[in-house]
Amino acid sequence: MQRRRRFKQIQSLEERLAEIAKRLREEAKSLPQEWSAKKSSAKPGKPKPART
Structure with a gap:
């Protein structure tokens, strides 16, 4: 067997x-x-409320 x-x-x-x-x-x-532009165009803010 090899070490x-x-x-x-x-x-x-x-x-x-x-x-x-x-x-x-x-x-x-x-x-x-366009790839980097899509990422940077996302607007930070409140998340949308979930539908119930």
């Missing part, structure tokens, strides 16, 4: 998360602008 080897983390969690966030921001820039 499992330990995996050494070279980068800290913070560094890895920063790189992922940067990559996702760049991917988001390539999305159509």
Whole structure:
């Protein structure tokens, strides 16, 4: 039976998360602008009352 080897983390969690966030921001820039416009056009306010 083979022994499992330990995996050494070279980068800290913070560094890895920063790189992922940067990559996702760049991917988001390539999305159509209408997608981000739809999200930002939502008006915050009171939720509609539920029908009973």
